[in-house]
Amino acid sequence: MAHEVESYLPVLIPAVPAAAALVAYWLGRVRVGLAQALALLGAAAALLLSGRAAAQVLGGQVLTAVNNELRMDALSALMVVVISAVALLATPFAFDHMRHGATVDRLRVERRLASCYGWYLLLLASMLWACVTNNIIMLYAAVEASTIASGLLVAFYADKRALEAGYKYPMLLTAGISFALFASVLIYAWAAARLGGPKGLLISEIGNVAGELPRSTAIFAIALLVVGFGTKAGMAPFHPWLPDAHAEAPSAVSALLSGVMTKMAAYALVRTVCPFFPAYPPVGVFLVVLGAITMLVGATMALAQMDLKGLLAYSSVSQMGYLLMGFGFGTALGYYGALFDLVNHAVAKALLFLSVGAVIYATRGRSLAELEGLGRVMPVTAVCFFVGALSLSGMPPFGGFMSKLTLYLAGAQVGMWWVVGVAMFTSLLTLIALGRAAANAFWGAALLAPVLQAHSTANPSEAPRRVEVREVPVSLWGPMVLLALVALALGLAPNAAYDLLHLAVNSLPKLAGLP
Numbered sequence: 001m002a003h004e005v006e007s008y009l010p011v012l013i014p015a016v017p018a019a020a021a022l023v024a025y026w027l028g029r030v031r032v033g034l035a036q037a038l039a040l041l042g043a044a045a046a047l048l049l050s051g052r053a054a055a056q057v058l059g060g061q062v063l064t065a066v067n068n069e070l071r072m073d074a075l076s077a078l079m080v081v082v083i084s085a086v087a088l089l090a091t092p093f094a095f096d097h098m099r100h101g102a103t104v105d106r107l108r109v110e111r112r113l114a115s116c117y118g119w120y121l122l123l124l125a126s127m128l129w130a131c132v133t134n135n136i137i138m139l140y141a142a143v144e145a146s147t148i149a150s151g152l153l154v155a156f157y158a159d160k161r162a163l164e165a166g167y168k169y170p171m172l173l174t175a176g177i178s179f180a181l182f183a184s185v186l187i188y189a190w191a192a193a194r195l196g197g198p199k200g201l202l203i204s205e206i207g208n209v210a211g212e213l214p215r216s217t218a219i220f221a222i223a224l225l226v227v228g229f230g231t232k233a234g235m236a237p238f239h240p241w242l243p244d245a246h247a248e249a250p251s252a253v254s255a256l257l258s259g260v261m262t263k264m265a266a267y268a269l270v271r272t273v274c275p276f277f278p279a280y281p282p283v284g285v286f287l288v289v290l291g292a293i294t295m296l297v298g299a300t301m302a303l304a305q306m307d308l309k310g311l312l313a314y315s316s317v318s319q320m321g322y323l324l325m326g327f328g329f330g331t332a333l334g335y336y337g338a339l340f341d342l343v344n345h346a347v348a349k350a351l352l353f354l355s356v357g358a359v360i361y362a363t364r365g366r367s368l369a370e371l372e373g374l375g376r377v378m379p380v381t382a383v384c385f386f387v388g389a390l391s392l393s394g395m396p397p398f399g400g401f402m403s404k405l406t407l408y409l410a411g412a413q414v415g416m417w418w419v420v421g422v423a424m425f426t427s428l429l430t431l432i433a434l435g436r437a438a439a440n441a442f443w444g445a446a447l448l449a450p451v452l453q454a455h456s457t458a459n460p461s462e463a464p465r466r467v468e469v470r471e472v473p474v475s476l477w478g479p480m481v482l483l484a485l486v487a488l489a490l491g492l493a494p495n496a497a498y499d500l501l502h503l504a505v506n507s508l509p510k511l512a513g514l515p
Helices: 009-027 032-058 074-104 107-132 136-154 160-195 197-201 215-233 241-248 251-276 282-303 308-329 332-363 379-392 399-413 417-443 474-492 494-510
Strands: 003-006 061-065 070-072 451-454 465-468
Touching (some): 009 032, 009 061, 009 107, 032 061, 032 074, 032 107, 032 494, 070 107, 074 107, 074 474, 074 494, 107 251, 136 160, 136 215, 136 241, 136 251, 160 241, 215 282, 241 251, 241 308, 251 282, 251 308, 282 308, 282 417, 308 399, 308 417, 332 379, 332 399, 332 474, 332 494, 379 399, 379 417, 399 417, 474 494
Antiparallel strands (some): 061 070, 451 465
């Protein structure tokens, strides 16, 4: 039985990278290297603190701080570990990749590298804050803060496409997430009258009275939460912002956006909707149907993409459907499969975006029409891309196979065979889309293309340039190899993550006030 203890960790986990962001912004004006060092230290500190918190949670503790305004159960601990781990691996990749992009193609942005690392750390801090807050209004504020920080990163390269994506991204997300604010205020107004004052803001307390809301009010609040946080998570049909934002952001930022930021939004949705599950079972069916639609829309759009980053962006939409499906089943096995798939998708999608970033670094192109035969000159990148593609498609022996198999079994357990069929079909479409991309880019007709006629991503109208292609530096392929090994380890030894996942599953019924 978990017991609550006061701890400084829920405060430090978001506060340390936030403080590092402020220092990096100012010191980076003197020397960019200082901002880079602080970015790495901030991400590393976040992971160490998250690991320590997870160890205490595994020991049977629930960590609280600031009068229970901050709270870490097993679900929170799982999220902060995944977010900080992906951020740490993406940070060294960002150093060489963004400096290379500034030097080779976009000289105007070199002076903004320091501020970029500051916003990168603020994005990390806001995501961690969202996962440790127990205040429903502050949850909305943290999710919105991640939109502001990531929006500036999306527009970092400041060319026409990046600026368009940087404008479209915060505009659509802010409008969408506003619905979550309306729902949060509605729920607070009801809960405060029954719990008394500030307790009405605490998510851990709202579950005790969620079943008492009038049916029409509860359904309206749930719909607002789904639209609000679902927009941020990239669920269909609220996903139009996602392809442009993920495609135009620097590759390390895309790894964060697709790998963990959308999961943070899914976490916010689950954290706020789960209290209503026992009293309103049809909510689960609605999430399953929405998940099936999301899977099919994302996978179908991914098949039509010739841009590598656009393909990965639409596959992110598709993969969010699996999470919705698992949570919608409303069973322990469904919850476990959804959370396990969340971890595997974070690893695989971060790996794929970093692999595409390596391709852009080496060739200055990302269109399948421009790329072929890279496998022999970039063997490490090719292997890493294939590992990510196979894991994301649910192929053995990688982690994605185990998590998707768990979801299929969960669907069979509740008799929803139709959505199991949709999920399997979606996995096949994902494999076809990613397999086609891998075959074109890394095999191709020529099998070897040491020199490519590549167009500038900064100005596609420029004349083609001759680019000598070679494997990227170790600072880029090192994080990719680590992620590939994690994807393999999660498939060969899935029980390694069992304890924390099991505790996270057990924490979900408690959101509804159940034992």
